[in-house]
Amino acid sequence: MPVDNLSLGRRVDPQPLVxxxxxxxLLRLRNNHGNSRLNRQCEQWRAEHHEHELAWQRVQSLQAELTSNLRAVPGAHVAFNTLENSAQGLGRRQALKLLSGALLVGSAAWLAKDTSAWQQWSADYATITGxxxxxxxxxxxxxxxxxxxAVDLDYTAQQRLIKLKRGEIIVTCGGADEGxxxxxxxxxxxxxxxxxxxxARFILRQDSDCTRLSVTSGRVAIHAGGTSTQALAGxxxxxxxxxxxxxxxPDMEVGAWVDGLIVTxxxxxxxxxxxxxxxxxxxLTCATEVADLRLSGVFRLEDTDKLLAVLPQTLPVQLRYRTRWWVTLERVV
Incomplete structure (x- = not known):
């Protein structure tokens, strides 16, 4: 089997496609148990590249973690339970589609958790989910x-640089303490x-496709795309x-999270x-028929289950908990 780069001291994450x-x-083997030809084909795929083997070990580890600690990846836990409980009423293609979709959600959550934990450990300052x-x-x-x-600091004799690695940050600077x-x-x-x-005091939120800057006081110069722009308060x-x-x-108050709130x-x-x-x-998701319902209000973040429980009081929706970790909002029938 090819050498895993982890053994060389360098962390490598498999590509999402892999x-x-x-x-x-995993799904094919699960649904064709005992098929020796399929097992050989899977082994050949794993041997083709070290990244294939790494991805396989991650997915296998996920399956083992689901068995021993269901709370680790709630999405996949629900996928396996749902499939086992419902397989008699589903055709093979339907069952495979159900498990595939739910397991992808669970795997994404697990891989994100793994990456988040790694970044929290390696970053200068970091927070976990919630x-x-x-x-x-x-x-x-x-x-x-x-x-x-998560952020890293790169402070030298020439500069003070804060690197936003992921997520959202509020920066307040320029006070007398800076000296x-x-x-x-x-x-x-x-x-x-x-x-x-x-x-200035400003908020940066880094998403996959863009970064949002909101300035609440002072001014911030933006250098991006070969141009410079001055952003003023407001x-x-x-x-x-x-x-x-x-x-x-925005349809919610930017920065209200610092007070533990979502204001819509x-x-x-x-x-x-x-x-x-x-x-x-x-x-956490909702049915398509209720996704466009509108709401305004102030919601507290310290307990998101309590937050969700408020929604049926103001909207024609009901909460469906498959587990504590898998929640769907549906229209009241």
Whole structure:
């Protein structure tokens, strides 16, 4: 079997496509138990590249973890239970589709958990899912990290650089406590650009396709896509690898999370649940027919189950808990 790069001291994560291929092999073997030819084909695929073997071991580890500790990956737990309990009433293709979709969700959650734990361990400052924490940096700069966020510091004699590795951060800088640090410029870097504040308080949220900047006080220079833009208090921008553009007015209050709140203004239920899902483990979604319902209000984040329990009081929906970790909102019938 090819040498796993982990044994060489370098962490390597398999590509998502390879993980899906490993899951596909697992599903085929599960549904064709005892098929020696299929087993040989799977072994050949694993031997083709070290990344194949790594993905296979990750998926196998996931299956073992589900058996020994169901709370580790609730999505896959539900997938296996649902399949076992419902297989008699499902055709083979339907059962395979059910397990495939749910296992992909579970695997994604497990791989994300693994990556999150690794980043939390390796980052200078980090939070886990559902956690929000504030830190005072050595130069007096204050940072607040939202759920599942991580930053690194690169402070030298020439610069003060905060690298946003993932998630969302509030930065407050330029106060009297910074003292002699003013002679070294402060910058914050996301994967989409570099931000230079001037006695400012601002929020950066890094998503996969763009970074959102919201300035609450002072000013922030945006350097991205070969251009520079000045963002003033009260302004918000979306920054990707190609452009910097003004952000539309949000349907929730940006930065309310620092007070443990989600404050919505006529927000789609589907978008609201996507936001709530950032603060809890497991799988949270809603049926298509209720996704466009609108809600406004103030919701507390310290207990997301209590938060969800409020929704049927204001919307024509009901909560369906397959487990504590798998929750769907459906229309009241």
């Amino acid at each position: 993980v899906k291929q490993a899951i596909h092999w 956690e929000r924490r504030g830190f005072q940096l050595p130069d007096g700069t204050r940072i607040e990290l939202n759920t599942a966020s 002699a640090s003013f002679d070294r410029p402060l910058s914050v870097q996301s994967r989409h650009g570099v931000f230079e504040p001037q006695k 302004q918000s921008y979306l920054i990707d690898h190609h452009q910097v553009r003004s952000a539309p007015s 203004r006529n927000m789609r239920l589907g978008d609201f649940l996507t936001e709530v899902a950032r603060y809890r483990q497991g799988f």
